[in-house]
Amino acid sequence: MRSKKERLASQLPDVAGNGLVDRRALLGRGMLIAGAAATGVGSSLTGAAAEPLAVDPWSMEPGAPIPPYGVPAKYEDKVVRTLTNPKNEPRTSNARTPHHLLDGTITPNGLHFVVARTGFPDIDPAKHRLVIHGLVKQPLVFDLEALARYPKLTRINFVECGGNSAPLFNKDPVQANVQAIHGLLSCSEWTGVRLSTLLEETGIDPKAKWLLAEGADGPSMNRSIPLAKALDDAMIALYQNGERINPAQGYPMRLLVPGYEGNMNVKWLHRIKLIEEPVMAINETLQYTYRVAGPKIWQFFFPMEVKSFVTHPSPGLTLKGPGFYEISGLAYSGNGRIAKVMVSADGGKSWAQAALDAPVLSKALTRFRVPWRWDGQPVVLQSRAWDEAGNVQPTRSEMFAERGEPKVNVPVVAFPMGHMNVITSWAIDSKGEAKHVYG
């Protein structure tokens, strides 16, 4: 009988087509040993020895003064959001997160995606007020100083625009990168006060079934939210990744309704009104509703359903010749934790289970990774996620069986439909360049 180690090593090569290696190789040395034995490629692939090492100039001088607030290295100046309305002309602004240039799961505050109707307001935190009224026993007003004294909690949650990934509704695959296709998604550690704590103090009239949440921004954007969600896990968020919420994310406070579509996480929150029926706000009628067949329109489609996509490699990140790479990406579900992510390098014919970076949190981004030996031939990379509620990320044909086949091509920044969560496919050609395809 073979030892556990021997068995493990023998399993490592060929878990799936086109060079996907067992994820357990990421845990230790197994991949190198087994990889070299199985295919004859390994560290020798890169060939030439390294150059002799000289002492660099920065090792021979003092460094720069430490600034009061640090910013990324000047060499990282391409790691920025893409903007649809940089001059704040009279229309909505979108800013997309560059997931292909980031790793891990937390989005830096300055790179968090934004959808804003009129830019962001300049709110004096000392004058900002949150009022809770409507079907309550006692309407109450809270200022920031008061809220700071309430019991708080910290939680990591993604926020995703209902229209994220909408380019996948195009009839033909758009030639765009991860940022353009999936960039209306970000993940932060949020700290704040449970909404249920404040509702305990106002009291709730039994007639209340929904609440209206409204911002203090110019257009006072608002949404109707089920009271059940408010009492379950909604939070008045005051901090984002340890510091006060970014101005474009709702400073000084935003509503957080984990897993629900982005615009329900109302920014610059200043009013909550308990109501019996939804108010039919613009963002739950003319916008963020989804026509599925004839006059039939889905409304109140709240959770962002299970999704994943490969960030590395992806369009714009060219592979530098055959050899070892790590395929990695992001998976998440508005219905709970990610249970499993499978990755394919042969367009879905065979699949390897990805390793998930711990901790795997509910309604948060999860980083998945699979070791890969690329032989230099064309491949098609895909990922597919499952969540703990039993939902599986759909294929294109599965989604369009329900919603109808896309018939048109629209600009990459348009939103022909919402809640798009099908599998994304990247074709890598023999030069190592990645291109968006439909698998």
Next chain:
Amino acid sequence: MSMAKGFALALPLALIAGAALAADTPGLGKPVSEADLAKWDMSVGPDGKNLPAGSGTPAQGAAIFAQKCEVCHGKEGVGGSNAMLANPPGKSDRTMALYVPYATTIFDFTRRAMPWPQPKTLANDEVYALTAYILARNKIIGENDVMNAETLAKVAMPNRNGFVSRYPEKH
């Protein structure tokens, strides 16, 4: 020690205010009357209960539209740089007729958010007139129909029964 004192102070205040105060929460919200927050409470739901006094016609709305809205939304609500308000057939299916189940939504959003550079500056009569104008351009009301607190909530939007709620969601 000071914490305990704070709770002891907060409790009677909240009780006087009539709040259902849990013993382990700070009770730092200040009571406010609905009258004192009326300026913020601008939401109008499908029942139209919170609609203000005032009225307007499509013709009155046309004049205001040309002056304050056309710059972004195009002549008669077509072909502008921002959302078309009267989409010609075939141009886009995201029309008021299809996607707005209650006319109160048009009033509510116009009052709170428009015009883009000066939100909340329109008088209620102007908002009624603009709502009437948009509804008439979309052939939902007649050119001589008057919109006010009574008539607006009664407008029958053509696709109201096309809406299907996805909540409560399936898991």
